[in-house]
Amino acid sequence: MTEFLTTVFNLIQGILGVAPTTLALALPWMDIFWAFVYFVGAVILLIINVIMLIWIERRAAGFFQERVGPNRVGPFGLLQTVNDTIKLLGKEWIMPASADRMVFLIAPLLVVTVAVTMYGLLPYGPGITPVTLNVGILFFLAVSSTNTIAVLMAGWGSNNKYSLLGGMRTVAQIISYEIPMALSIIGIVMLSGSLDLGEIARSQSHVWYVFIQPVAFVIFTISALAELTKSPFDMTEAEQEFVAGYHTEYSGIRFTLFFMGEYANLFSMAALGVVLFFGGASGPWLPPWMWFIGKTYVFILFLLWIRWTFLRIRVDKMMKFNWKFLIPVALANLLVTGVGIKLWQHFVERSI
Amino acid sequence: MLGVIFFYFFAALAVVAAVAMVVTRNLVHAALFMAGTFLLIAFLYILMGADYVGAVQILVYVGAISILFVFGIMLTKRDRIEDSNRFNRYGVAATIVAVLLFAGIVLAVLGAAFRTVPSDASTSTIQTIANLFLNEYVLAFEFAGILLLAALVGAIVIGQTHLGKARAKPRAPGAGIEGGKA
Numbered sequence: 332m333t334e335f336l337t338t339v340f341n342l343i344q345g346i347l348g349v350a351p352t353t354l355a356l357a358l359p360w361m362d363i364f365w366a367f368v369y370f371v372g373a374v375i376l377l378i379i380n381v382i383m384l385i386w387i388e389r390r391a392a393g394f395f396q397e398r399v400g401p402n403r404v405g406p407f408g409l410l411q412t413v414n415d416t417i418k419l420l421g422k423e424w425i426m427p428a429s430a431d432r433m434v435f436l437i438a439p440l441l442v443v444t445v446a447v448t449m450y451g452l453l454p455y456g457p458g459i460t461p462v463t464l465n466v467g468i469l470f471f472l473a474v475s476s477t478n479t480i481a482v483l484m485a486g487w488g489s490n491n492k493y494s495l496l497g498g499m500r501t502v503a504q505i506i507s508y509e510i511p512m513a514l515s516i517i518g519i520v521m522l523s524g525s526l527d528l529g530e531i532a533r534s535q536s537h538v539w540y541v542f543i544q545p546v547a548f549v550i551f552t553i554s555a556l557a558e559l560t561k562s563p564f565d566m567t568e569a570e571q572e573f574v575a576g577y578h579t580e581y582s583g584i585r586f587t588l589f590f591m592g593e594y595a596n597l598f599s600m601a602a603l604g605v606v607l608f609f610g611g612a613s614g615p616w617l618p619p620w621m622w623f624i625g626k627t628y629v630f631i632l633f634l635l636w637i638r639w640t641f642l643r644i645r646v647d648k649m650m651k652f653n654w655k656f657l658i659p660v661a662l663a664n665l666l667v668t669g670v671g672i673k674l675w676q677h678f679v680e681r682s683i
Numbered sequence: 684m685l686g687v688i689f690f691y692f693f694a695a696l697a698v699v700a701a702v703a704m705v706v707t708r709n710l711v712h713a714a715l716f717m718a719g720t721f722l723l724i725a726f727l728y729i730l731m732g733a734d735y736v737g738a739v740q741i742l743v744y745v746g747a748i749s750i751l752f753v754f755g756i757m758l759t760k761r762d763r764i765e766d767s768n769r770f771n772r773y774g775v776a777a778t779i780v781a782v783l784l785f786a787g788i789v790l791a792v793l794g795a796a797f798r799t800v801p802s803d804a805s806t807s808t809i810q811t812i813a814n815l816f817l818n819e820y821v822l823a824f825e826f827a828g829i830l831l832l833a834a835l836v837g838a839i840v841i842g843q844t845h846l847g848k849a850r851a852k853p854r855a856p857g858a859g860i861e862g863g864k865a
Binding site: 434464465470472473474476480483484526 | 711712715718722734735737738739741742745746748749750752753756808809
């Protein structure tokens with residue numbers, strides 16, 4: 332099975348590598364061709380991922396809550412998501428009469444655009460990083476923060492007080508939790524000496540950063556859950572408070588796009604965690620990209636475990652927890668890391 | 684070649700978005716157009732090989748736009764949001780100022796002696812920036828940090844005193860008619 336997949340991958344790579352030269356395309360067109368190939372690849376990966384993730388989440392939720400979960404459609408209920416998607420696509424598109432038309436319509440597209448862009452930055456393995464950037468991690472955070480605008484647009488465009496409140500709360504939450512996340516990542520950047528995601532993954536060939544930076548890992552996991560607006564931080568979808576938050580008014584394929592964006596972000600955030608703390612695509616025997624996907628899915632299961640175990644916390648306590656606990660701890664961790672690196676350089680590296 | 688096409692494409696879009704931001708009557712739409720302008724300018728930076736500046740542009744301004752959006756919604760006290768941007772009614776004055784500013788910029792650009800630097804996209808820009816920040820411009824860098832810290836502390840103090848006053852003087856029933864007694 333493994334060898335078969337590797338062969339198929341090599342074959343595709345070979346065909347794609349040869350095709351443009353045999354067609355004698357000019358250089359700029361080749362760039363466009365490759366951009367298109369990566370784009371299609373990212374979209375396919377996104378759709379497969381979302382379908383798998385929804386199934387995994389529902390089965391995992393069943394497991395954690397001691398019930399069965401969807402197991403009727405196809406083997407192990409694998410086709411449940413496909414069925415649900417077809418059902419969602421067949422539903423009527425409803426737009427509130429007083430909605431802000433363009434803003435309402437663009438918001439779901441923007442969510443998916445952001446998700447696809449983030450897929451393009453991840454190092455899936457040596458040679459299969461779609462876009463290698465010097466400032467990869469910074470660009471990743473920048474792109475993921477544009478999600479807040481899409482959420483606000485959806486909340487505002489719906490012209491519904493529940494949607495707007497949900498959108499505003501999401502923005503407050505995401506912007507606040509971006510700070511401890513960035514601070515926890517700075518420690519990793521200091522250790523690896525690079526902002527390039529591939530380089531950070533490669534610099535962990537001896538020891539994974541999760542063992543050197545355990546505090547940063549805990550902070551990263553908590554703020555990742557908050558960034559993804561997953562329970563215990565799912566303020567945006569607190570049903571008792573405001574129906575379904577910013578996507579209350581969306582139906583049919585537009586709701587599907589929001590749903591897709593949410594799960595796509597779950598994957599890319601977990602993949603970022605794997606790159607930062609678990610050595611990225613490195614591992615024995617199997618091809619690197621399989622290690623990458625495998626580690627990412629294990630990390631996703633870990634996040635889901637937290638999600639389905641803890642209860643939602645109150646919104647003011649969530650903010651207090653961030654500003655009065657998480658950020659000071661992250662800053663202290665940063666200080667310790669900096670001093671530690673200097674001491675290491677001074678005493679250990681010089682004596683070797 | 685491709686870079687040039689993309690440059691003109693993004694530049695034209697950025698100008699369109701900037702004009703739309705000024706012209707639109709809806710404050711929320713104006714904020715969104717502003718976000719679009721900033722994003723397109725970030726694309727231009729990345730196109731020029733300044734990927735660090737581009738990433739920071741997105742990181743800083745997009746967060747700022749979200750905040751601006753929220754304030755735009757919260758501070759607008761007009762009933763109709765479609766008519767909330769009241770500052771685009773002064774067409775003549777705005778045109779004069781814009782033309783003067785544009786003429787000034789054109790004069791400055793034409794008069795400036797630009798150096799042609801060979802593009803060196805392969806090397807990392809971050810290390811250079813970090814070295815400049817922590818060696819040559821370390822004083823300015825630290826001052827900017829202290830300034831921001833002072834602003835942060837000041838904002839917290841102002842917020843707290845308002846809270847303290849509200850708590851120190853609970854409005855007892857009948858407290859509002861003191862003036863009436865006199």
